[in-house]
Amino acid sequence: MKTERLEFTGFDGSTLAARLDLPVGKPAAYALFAHCFTCSKDIPAARRIAQRLASLGIAVLRFDFTGLGHSGGEFANTGFSSNIQDLLQAVEFLRDQYEAPQLLIGHSLGGAAILAAAGSVPEAKAVVTIGAPAEPEHVLHNISDHIDEIFIEGEAEVLLAGRPFTIKEQFIEDICGTTLTDAVSSLKKALLVMHAPLDETVELENAAKLFQMAKHPKSFITLDSADHLLSRAEDAEYAAEMISAWVQRYIDVTLLPKLMDAPEGITRVSEADANSFTQDISAAGHHLIADEPASYGGSYLGPTPYQLVAAGLGACTSMTVRMYARQKQLPLEHVQVDVSHNKVHAQDCESCDQNGGKIDRFERRITLTGDLTDEQRTRLLEIADRCPVHRTLEGEIEIKTELV
Structure with a gap:
């Protein structure tokens, strides 16, 4: 698997930083990942899920919302509506440069934003939420001690995950004025709701409400003892594995290249991409990758x-x-x-x-x-x-x- 660093324009013209995790060879499909509130595209859970999907043949675009991570713009001028606009900008970027996403994944508030934006992505066939709130305003419990100050002063600096962020009155008004009921009930896409019963940031009842609002096809997977951020490697790996298994019901992907059905007794080597040195190797049902280091013009996705x-x-x-x-x-x-x-x-x-x-x-x-x-x-x-x-x-x- 290889990762490309990309940039595209956000809702306010700011440059948004992104990574595209690519499979070996031509992608079977593309996915878009939206990170959690005040997080970034590079949190471990996002990386692991993207890597697992890439190994399945699905390319994954993950990006930093405006004012977060390595993206430009001011976080103080953003809101839930702007997150939706950033997501749709990301969809348009994929549509123009690669292929529109068939899979949409959102973590926490990113999951709520994905649900709100999904109706505007006709190419999407499946949606996954991880620890998502049933309504966006749930995120306000993170800043409950500052809400009076924000309405009096117009804004306030709050600490979120140990980092200072400026929250303006418009953010609260925007997030309180948005509901997911109509978006979820009219989704018309396969939905997978993933949630940890012991999630102390977004309680399990949110998953129940989302599941009740949605129409079939819909699925629910419990993340057992995981925390909200899936900070333990084994929890992130489990989530990635479950998403990979579930998505194959709705998106046509191939675990191994179709050309790699080598006959008994034959070790078959086939180019993964005519523009690279990457080679797919098939031997008795086993799959390997060979490549060359970057110094020789390769991507070094496998041994030489x-x-x-x-x-x-x-x-x-x-x-x-x-x-x-x-x-x-x-x-x-x-x-x-x-x-x-x-x-x-x-x-x-x-x-x-x-x-x-x-x-x-x-x-x-x-x-x-x-x-x-x-x-x-x-x-x-x-x-x-x-x-x-x-x-x-x-x-x-x-x-x-x-x-x-």
Whole structure:
């Protein structure tokens, strides 16, 4: 997976910072992610969900609302309505530059904004909310101690998640004047409501209200012991996994490229993208990616071809050592094999017949953990050299190529 940094214009002309998480190859679909109140596009939950969807084949655009994160503009001049406008600007950006989003995801107040904006995105087939309030004004409990001051002075500085933000009277009026009832009841898109029962920021009853307002198809998934921000890695991963499983009912995605149905006994390598070095590898139903580093013009989404060869040697070495230790019932607890590859001058190789030029050298460093005697360690080192891949690399190899 790779991520591109992008920019587009927000509701007031400010430049909004965004990231587009892309799958390997052509995306099957696009999604738009809206972050929580005063958060940013880069919170761990947003990153993990975007990465999981990208691995499924869905590209995800996540951005910072006006005045937040790396985006321009003044947060004090924003409101719930401006968040909706920013979302629609993001949709228009995707529509013009890539493809309109088929999936809309919103976290907390971002979920409320997604629900309000969804009716204006005809291409969207599915909507996901995470810890979203049933009505936008729920967010006002975060600033309840300052509401009188805001109405008297016109604005006030409040601390939210330890950071100061200026909240103006127009923000309160705007958010109180918006309801989600009509938007949710007339959604006409598949809806997944996700909520944690122990969420202390947005209580579970909000999820119940959203679910009751929505018409089918609709689903609910509990996030068990997660907190509002899904700050624990395992909670964010669970949410990402559930969204990925659910969305496949409504959006046509393919877990692996269709060209990768390799016949039995064949390792098939196919370009993921004609404009890159990224390669899809299929072997007996397993999927791998090969690539080159950025210094060679690649995206480095997977190991290089030589790293894959080194991995084959290392894996075969470890397996061979383990097999012998198991047969002889040796107290071997763990095997680790570090393999490096370099081009070296032939004269530096004592056991090589070649006199000039360079040769390929693979260096192995084997770590054997366990209560082994010196004699047993020496024997296991000898066995390592009997690894079939080792013998193949040192033996005579014939490669036959034909055009099909």
